[in-house]
Amino acid sequence: MxxxxxxxxxxxxxxxxxxxxxxxxxxxxxxxxxxxxxxxxxxxxxxxxxxxxxxxxxxxxxxxxxxxxxxxxxxxxxxxxxxxxxxxxxxxxxxxxxxxxxxxxxxxxxxxxxxxxxxxxxGIGEEDLSLMRARMKHLRANLSALEEGGGAPSLASQAIR
Incomplete structure (x- = not known):
């Protein structure tokens, strides 16, 4: 590596x-x-x-x-x-x-x-854009959980499903 x-x-x-x-x-x-x-x-x-x-x-x-x-x-x-x-x-x-x-x-x-x-x-299809949006929201939720000191991205992940 x-x-x-x-x-x-x-x-x-x-x-x-x-x-x-x-x-x-x-x-x-x-x-x-x-x-x-x-x-x-x-x-x-x-x-x-x-x-x-x-x-x-x-x-x-x-x-x-x-x-x-x-x-x-x-x-x-x-x-x-x-x-x-x-x-x-x-x-x-x-x-x-x-x-x-x-x-x-x-x-x-x-x-x-x-x-x-x-x-x-x-050049990016609607399905890919939708998936990208969902993944970005997931990242945002994980980062919010980290910022709030919870350090529990898994909770944020569950919240957006």
């Missing part, structure tokens, strides 16, 4: 693909004329999927620092795309909601995402 790392090992390939996909998404958003930075676009889409979540939860889901998220939220709020509401369970916390004004820009971001994924997955 060689001691040299294999650049085509699954971990390296996943990291490369994730980095390249993010870079391609950022280029598309930067040139789409949305008036948002790629970070703001990612944040707006994530807020739409986590509607009514706390700022800290959104930052954790995005893998960014709360202060970075706060900067994005300030800008999105100034554009009228989101609003911060007091959390009835904790007056110190804010729940983040999209506004009706965000719907059109979210739809335009989605168009960019869909087109990018169409290009990226060109």
């Amino acid at each position: 060689s001691t040299r790392p294999d650049p085509d090992a699954l971990g390296f390939v996943l990291i490369d693909v994730a980095r390249m996909l993010r870079s391609a998404f950022e280029r598309r958003i930067a040139t789409a004329g949305l008036g948002l930075t790629p970070g703001e676009a990612r944040t707006l889409v994530r807020i739409a999927t986590l509607e009514g979540s706390r700022q800290l939860e959104i930052a954790q889901q995005m893998g960014i620092e709360p202060m970075t998220l706060s900067t994005y939220l300030d800008r999105l709020q100034s554009l009228g795309f989101i609003e911060r509401r007091a959390d009835p369970a904790d007056r110190r916390a804010k729940l983040i909601h999209t506004t009706p004004a965000a719907a059109e820009v979210i739809a335009r971001i989605r168009v960019e995402q869909i087109e990018l994924m169409r290009l990226v997955t060109d």
Whole structure:
């Protein structure tokens, strides 16, 4: 067995693909004329999927620092795309909601995402894409279990079956 790392090992390939996909998404958003930075676009889409979540939860889901998220939220709020509401369970916390004004820009971001994924997955059949999606969700669940300190990927595996 060689001691040299294999650049085509699954971990390296996943990291490369994730980095390249993010870079391609950022280029598309930067040139789409949305008036948002790629970070703001990612944040707006994530807020739409986590509607009514706390700022800290959104930052954790995005893998960014709360202060970075706060900067994005300030800008999105100034554009009228989101609003911060007091959390009835904790007056110190804010729940983040999209506004009706965000719907059109979210739809335009989605168009960019869909087109990018169409290009990226060109030549891969629907059955293979479905299997790939399931396997990626499995990896994500295992990683979430590890991050939560449970160290029990088998529990995560059972949860997604």
